[in-house]
Amino acid sequence: MNLHQFRFVREAVRQNYNLTEAAKALYTSQPGVSKAIIELEEELGVDIFTRHGKRIRGLTEPGRAVLKSVELIMQEIDGLKRIGNEYAAHDSGSFTIATTHTQARYALPKVVQAFTLKFPKVRLSLLQGNPRQVADMVRNDQADLALATEAIVNADGLVTLPCYQWEHVVVVPPDHPLLQSKAITLEEIAAFPLITYDSAFTGRTKIDHAFSLRNLKPDVLLEAIDADVIKTYVELGMGVGIIAGMAFDAERDSGLRSIPVGHLFGTNISRAAVKQGAYLRSYVYTFIELLAPTMNRKLIEQVMNGEKDMYEL
Template identity: 90%
Template sequence: MNLHQFRFVREAVRQNFNLTEAAKALYTSQPGVSKAIIELEEELGVDIFTRHGKRIRGLTEPGREVLKSVEMIMQEIEGLKRIGKEYAAHDSGSFTIATTHTQARYSLPKVVQAFTQKYPKVRLSLLQGNPKQVADMVRNDQADLALATETIANAEGLITLPCYQWEHVVVVPPDHPLLQSKSLTLEEIATFPLVTYDHAFAGRSKIDHAFSLRNLKPDVVLEAIDADVIKTYVELGMGVGIIAGMAFDPERDPNLRAIKVAHLFGTNVSRVAVKQGAYLRGYVYTFIELLAPTMNRKLIEQLMAGEKDMYEL
């Protein structure tokens, strides 16, 4: 058996058992992929895939165990390559971050600026998506690190570390009646149309849960994936906005006012996620330290090794 066979098995699964697409992804021929997989099955003495005619349809029971071993082997191989690259050039390389729009727009700019000043030879890339998508990007080796809300905390195959806490705010025009409230209530907010995040983003589940506990059904007239869109439609008078506090800046948003509502929706924690068992280059540790000042390399390594797994902010 050889590494090519392992790559073919892994890619066949990633391409939803389509060998033609697997071959394209690996820049080889479909017959070659098929032949290599059959040879591996013969050597192991088990069928890895279920078949209908010449087409593979899924994994057999032993095939699922084989895939687990293949993933571990390929991860170790990739780790060895990264070790070699880091020792050859510890301050250069590529670094891909997967994150949501809110984090990319409001949390990361200063961190990225500080990082690029420290590591000018590192080529940095940002990929955006919802929390599930950014977790998948790390799991599938499309990104080195993900940053999102606590919805990624239990993502399978990832180690997640708490970075910082944040709260929601209600945003309204300068003359809005809610500004007269001494201590804003959910009942007061629910009397107005709401503009807020899509269900996959920025603590929306906490917002819904808070209203549900009070048996309130607010009229959500618009859902969006980022705070800029929400603020735009609040300015147009479509309703009251609920956004992440980090997304409001009095100087940048002169036509809006923010009301703190942590007493209604609680606090949220943004988390950074890396692939379980991944080898992290030195500058990745530095990036996490810039993002979460309470972190250091030793603590990160302990958390990744399963120690102090109850650490929270």
């Protein structure tokens, strides 16, 4: 057996069992991929894939066990390559971050700026998606690190690191009656049409949960993944906005006013996630330290080694 066979098996699964697409992704021929997989099956003495005619349709039970081993082997190979690259050029390379729009727009700019000043030779890329998508990007080796609030904390195959806390704010026009409230309540908020995040983003589950506990069913007029979109429609007078506190800037958003509502919707924690067992380049550690100043390489390595109780916000 050889590494090419392992790569073909892994890519066949990633391409939804389409050997033609797997061959394209690996810059080889479809017959070559098919032959290598059959030879591996013959050597192991088990069928890795179920078949219909000449087409593969899925994994057999032993195939699932084989895939787990293949993933571990390929991860170790990738780690060896990174170690070589680390010592050959510790201050250059590529670094891909998968994140949500809110994090990319409001939390990352200063961190990215500081990072690029420290590592001008590193090619930095940002990929955007919802929390589940960014977790998958790291799992599938499309990104080195994910940053999000929802979904990634218990994602299989990932190690998560708490970075910073934040709370929601209500945003309204300058003459809105909610600004007269001395201690804003959920009932007062629910009396107006709401404009807030899509259900997959930025603490929306906590917003829904808080209203549900009080048996309130607010009128959610509009859902969006972008706080700027939410603020635009609030400025038009269409409703009350609920956004992440980091997304409001009093100077930039001079046409709006914000009301802190952490006491109603609770505290949220944004987390960075890396693939379990991944080898991290030194500049990835630096990026995490810039993102979460209370972190350091020793703490990150302890969490990576399974000591999850070593650090929590």
